[in-house]
Amino acid sequence: MLVLTGDEAESERWLTRYLDARRQAERSPQTIQETRTTQETPARTSLTSSALRPVTNAIETLRPAKLSWGTVVWVMIAAVLINRIGRELNVHFGLSLFLDMIGTCIAAIVLGPWYGAAVAVASQGLALFTYFDSGIFFGLVNVTGALVWGYGIRYFKMGSDFCRFALLGVAAALACSAVGVPINLILTGLSSEEATVFDALQSLGPAFAVALLSENVITSVIDKLLASFLALAAFVYLHRTMQFPASHAPLVKHLGELRVAQRLRPAPVLV
Structure with missing residues (x-):
């Protein structure tokens, strides 16, 4: 090189x-x-x-925003227990109201419609471990109420103010009656001594169906309005104390902020 x-x-x-x-x-x-x-x-x-x-x-989209799966589960368990407690109160005290859908309403408006439907099914399923009666067939009514409450407050903006929220309760009541009255008629026909259910329903006549519908609608409206506003109070408490998301229910956010504002307001000074 x-x-x-x-x-x-x-x-x-x-x-x-x-x-x-x-x-x-x-x-x-x-x-x-x-x-x-x-x-x-x-x-x-x-x-x-x-x-x-x-x-x-x-x-992840199945879970409500800002809530962990653990929180969702305990809310659903609490809702099922509330439903069962209301049902037992109705049975033991012979109340005219049903009181078996308060927990369903809480789950539906706090978590979503299908969470409410799951609570409805679980509530009726618990009855199989204690006793079996015709009331198990009214689980469909419970599911109907959950879907009306859940979709109404989320997709039809029925949680904007008190008037719209009350109308949501009435809508849930009418939907539940539309499902519950036919079930009641069929069960009445099955318990009859007529040869077929159709013959039994014919023997009851239209007057019986109208009377049953009228009574059911009136009772259902009172019951569902009570369930709606109890669920609203529970939602406001969860939103204020545990920061549950309430963007789909402006009424809940307004009531929560109103409560906080009243707490922060200074006490009047006596002269």
């Missing part, structure tokens, strides 16, 4: 370049493969995460 260049420093630079090139050429194929694998692993991980992200997002 010194003969070719005639310069000792230049020959050393060429020798250093040659040795570097030889070291790179002698790198083993295994080392190259490991380098490629290391570079491809983040890309594969990113691809897997992007593929699973829609599934994860879909599961």
Whole structure:
């Protein structure tokens, strides 16, 4: 190299370049493969995460915003117990009101319509562990009320003020009566001594159906309005003390802020 260049420093630079090139050429194929694998692993991980992200997002959308799954579960358990307590009060004291949908209403307006429906089904399912009667068939009425309350307050803005919220309670009552009265008529026909259910219903006559509908509607309206405003009070308490989200119910946010404002208002000074 010194003969070719005639310069000792230049020959050393060429020798250093040659040795570097030889070291790179002698790198083993295994080392190259490991380098490629290391570079491809983040890309594969990113691809897997992007593929699973829609599934994860879909599961998370089932849960109300800002509430953990643990909170959702204990609210539903409490709602089921409230339903059962109301049902037992109705049975033991012979009350004219049903009182078996207060918990359903709480779950429906706080968590969502299908959470309320799940509470309704669970409430009726608990009856199978104690006793079985025809009341189990009215679980469909309970589910109907949950869907009306839940969808009404979220998608039809029925939680904006007291008037609209009261109308939501009336709508739930009418929907429950529309489902409950036919079930009641069928059960009455089944308990009759007539040959068929159709013959039994014919013997009852239209006057009986009208009277049953009228009585059921009046009782249902009072019962569902009571359940609605008890659930509203529970929602306001949960929103104020535990920051439950209430963006779908401006009335709840307004009542919560009103309570806080009254608490912060200074006491009058007596002169």
